[in-house]
Amino acid sequence: MTARLLASIVCGLIFGAGLLISDMINPGRVLAFLDVAGSWDPSLAFVMGGALIPSAVAYIIRDRRSAPLLDSRFYVPANRSIDWKLVTGSGLFGLGWGLVGFCPGPAIGALSTGRWEAVLFVAAMLVGMSLFRLSRRQRLPGYSAN
Amino acid sequence: MTELGYLWPLTGGLLIGLSAGLYLLLNGRIAGISGLAAAAAGLADDGDSKLGLGFLAGIIAGAWLAAALIRQSEIVITSSPALLIAAGLIVGYGTRLGSGCTSGHGICGLARLSSRSLAATAIFMTVAAATVFVTRHLLGVQP
Numbered sequence: 001m002t003a004r005l006l007a008s009i010v011c012g013l014i015f016g017a018g019l020l021i022s023d024m025i026n027p028g029r030v031l032a033f034l035d036v037a038g039s040w041d042p043s044l045a046f047v048m049g050g051a052l053i054p055s056a057v058a059y060i061i062r063d064r065r066s067a068p069l070l071d072s073r074f075y076v077p078a079n080r081s082i083d084w085k086l087v088t089g090s091g092l093f094g095l096g097w098g099l100v101g102f103c104p105g106p107a108i109g110a111l112s113t114g115r116w117e118a119v120l121f122v123a124a125m126l127v128g129m130s131l132f133r134l135s136r137r138q139r140l141p142g143y144s145a146n
Numbered sequence: 147m148t149e150l151g152y153l154w155p156l157t158g159g160l161l162i163g164l165s166a167g168l169y170l171l172l173n174g175r176i177a178g179i180s181g182l183a184a185a186a187a188g189l190a191d192d193g194d195s196k197l198g199l200g201f202l203a204g205i206i207a208g209a210w211l212a213a214a215l216i217r218q219s220e221i222v223i224t225s226s227p228a229l230l231i232a233a234g235l236i237v238g239y240g241t242r243l244g245s246g247c248t249s250g251h252g253i254c255g256l257a258r259l260s261s262r263s264l265a266a267t268a269i270f271m272t273v274a275a276a277t278v279f280v281t282r283h284l285l286g287v288q289p
Contacts, residue, residue: 001196004172004173004194004197005196005197005200006200007168007169007172007173008169008173008196008197008198008200008201008204009200009201009203009204010168010204011165011166011168011169011172011173011177011201011204012165012200012201012202012203012204012205012207012208013204013205013207013208013211014161014162014164014165014168014204014208015161015162015165015166015177015179015201015204015205015208016204016205016206016207016208016209016210016211016212017158017161017208017209017211017212017216018157018158018159018160018161018162018163018164018165018208019158019162019205019208019209020158020208020209020212020213020216020217020219021154021157021158021161021212021216021217022154022155022156022157022158022159022161022162023150023154023155023158023219024155024158024162025209025219025221026219026220026221026222027221027222027223027225028221028222028223028224029150029222031278034274034275034277034278035275035278035279035282036275036279037279037282037283038278038282038283041150043150043151043152043154043155044155045155046152046155046156046159047155047156047158047159047162048159048252048253049156049159050155050156050157050158050159050160050162050163051159051160051162051163051166051253052163052253052256052257053160053163054160054163054164054166054167055163055166055167055170055253055254055257056163056257056258057167058166058167058168058170058171058257059167059170059254059257059258061171062170062171065171067174068170068171068172068173068174068175069171069172070172070173070174071173071174071175073174074170074174074175075174075175075176075192076170076174076175076176076258077176077245079245079262080260080261080262081262082261082262082265085243085244085245086244086245086262086265086266087244087265087269088240088243088244089239089240089241089242089243089244089245089266090240090244090251090265090266090267090269090270090273091240091244091269091270091273092236092237092239092240092243092244093236093237093240093241093244093247093270093273094240094269094270094271094272094273094274094276094277095236095240095273095274095277096232096233096234096235096236096237096240097233097237097248097270097274097277098273098274098275098276098277098278098281099225099229099232099233099236099277099281100223100225100229100230100233101223101225102230102233102234102237103179103237103247103248104179104180104183104237104241104247104248104249105179105205105247105248105249107234107237108179108183108202108205108206109205109206109208109209110209110221111206112206112207112209112210112213113209113213113219113221115221115223117223117225117227117230118223120227120230120231120234121230121231121233121234121237122234123234124230124231124232124233124234124235124238125183125234125235125237125238126183126187126189126238127234127235127238128234128235128236128237128238128239128240128242129180129183129184129187129189129238129239129241129242130187130189130238131235131238131239132238132239132242132243133189133242
């Protein structure tokens with residue numbers, strides 16, 4: 001467990017540094033990237049492009065291994081169905097993201113700046129996650145949230 | 147806001163992808179931040195809260211260290227408190243309902259060629275761009 005926790009912290013450190021260095025952490029930049037009809041700032045396309053390279057290599061390596069280095073198995077979802085939950089949830093996420101320019105990773109990274117806006121957004125996001133969990137439980141008694 | 151060029155975003159993106167790849171090969175898990183945040187807050191039955199907390203603490207420390215040592219950063223946030231709360235609620239609920247966000251679907255999902263994540267990414271990118279179009283160009287808010 002200690003090794004896995006350490007790995008999580010190290011991966012988080014690299015992730016957070018990447019968010020800041022790329023300026024993905026900056027809602028103003030994100031909104032300028034999403035503003036394709038205005039003065040479009042394409043720079044963040046390079047973040048996605050750059051991120052996909054090492055990530056794809058890792059998934060290729062994973063296909064040749066039966067287990068990760070520090071755990072007994074992989075926890076990668078096998079679900080491939082495109083259902084209403086995926087469509088509605090992704091649509092809602094896009095709406096919230098487009099309204100202020102924060103998605104979960106950058107919002108958490110922005111806590112490091114001490115900006116109250118980031119604190120407020122992350123607090124509201126956790127409340128939103130709690131509401132989802134509550135709604136699942138009420139609708140489907142005995143349902144264990146995935 | 148200053149011009150950024152492509153080298154900073156590309157380097158930062160490579161680091162984000164490296165983190166996601168390492169997390170998969172070391173801990174066997176998806177580096178999806180909405181899932182990790184839910185796990186850290188004890189809001190996910192399948193997540194490990196300690197691993198989630200460790201990852202999140204790492205993100206905050208990593209961003210802080212990079213700002214101190216590598217690239218000075220000034221972030222621009224113009225949204226009102228009410229809008230931040232509304233958007234936060236929607237993002238929190240939506241990412242759980244849709245099982246992921248920019249990192250889980252956009253980076254990890256696309257990297258493993260998941261059709262589900264491709265659909266999710268296409269939807270949230272399109273809706274986000276449409277939202278910016280409506281707020282900025284039709285309603286004329288958010289300079």
